[in-house]
């Protein structure tokens with residue numbers, strides 16, 4: 608671990624905004640050092656402070672009060688740490704309120720959220736221009752992006768494998784009004800210069816998309832060096848084993864910070880009502896003109912959505928995805944309500960004379976789900 612590097616907090620995105628957020632924290636927090644989480648391992652984090660890099664873990668008190676996985680630090684988070692310079696370790700006491708957060712449902716049967724990236728300015732939604740090209744998938748990512756607060760940018764990779772990349776870009780523009788769309792080939796050096804305006808010092812970009820779409824290849828190309836090999840430091844876990852990093856924030860030569868989100872096969876949506884409304888704003892706009900307020904947009908008379916379908920101004924597949932994602936989100940909301948009411952019943956249960964014990968300690972970190 609390099610403790611001697613001379614990067615400042617500003618290099619990692621600290622600015623007036625964060626200065627202000629930090630100054631609004633309680634005194635116990637303000638006396639600590641601000642730091643950014645740059646990597647997350649199975650049992651620890653790596654953070655950047657003004658005094659260099661530290662391996663870090665959350666404090667016992669933090670763990671006690673954390674109720675869900677999303678309370679824990681994630682890569683990109685600004686945190687307040689106490690540094691133990693002699694041990695080159697730091698203790699994380701608090702996570703500063705996130706400006707943006709890319710959240711998805713954690714994999715498996717658990718009903719929990721997972722922060723894929725915190726405080727991202729832009730989110731590159733990557734899709735490749737071969738068989739993987741899928742507008743419905745892009746729509747899902749757009750829902751999550753709008754919900755996160757980061758600005759979505761769609762990147763169509765492997766343009767060299769495609770006869771008419773412009774045609775595909777136009778199709779994306781149709782379903783994502785106002786969202787920048789670029790097609791690139793990292794292999795053939797095509798379209799890379801169009802990405803330069805995004806690569807500004809102090810900004811943070813998340814890169815998301817299914818496994819194999821070419822995220823790492825593109826990142827390496829933008830960095831001008833193989834990131835995984837030069838910066839991919841392995842960390843020892845509690846049992847002395849080497850574990851590889853789960854997510855990491857890389858500082859490129861241009862000064863931009865980028866975060867790869869490896870191998871997400873399918874984006875499982877988490878609470879994202881606002882993001883959903885934003886992603887399907889065109890259909891929402893149409894439904895305002897439907898005759899009945901609770902219109903299901905099937906083939907009811909006076910349904911403006913159905914009329915748009917017949918007129919060919921709305922794609923049936925887009926409408927189907929609108930309905931599908933709506934069902935998914937309400938299903939999730941119902942499950943959450945059930946879980947919440949169960950939790951209330953549990954806490955209301957009469958105590959069995961036993962002393963109140965500490966809640967089950969749940970450590971939410973890398974669970975190998977990707």
Ligand SMILES: Nc1nc2c(ncn2[C@@H]2O[C@H](COP(=O)(O)OP(=O)(O)OP(=O)(O)O)[C@@H](O)[C@H]2O)c(=O)[nH]1
Pocket residue numbers: 764765766767768791792793794795816817818819820821822823824825868869870871
């Ligand atoms: N033809 C072509 N192939 C590419 C291009 N970019 C990446 N590839 C290939 O696509 C495959 C997957 O690329 P990766 O960069 O590993 O994909 P990834 O999105 O990082 O995948 P995960 O790490 O699993 O999330 C590799 O075999 C790359 O060589 C491109 O621009 N053109």
Ligand SMILES: [Zn+2]
Pocket residue numbers: 894897898902903904905909910911912913
């Ligand atoms: Zn309707």
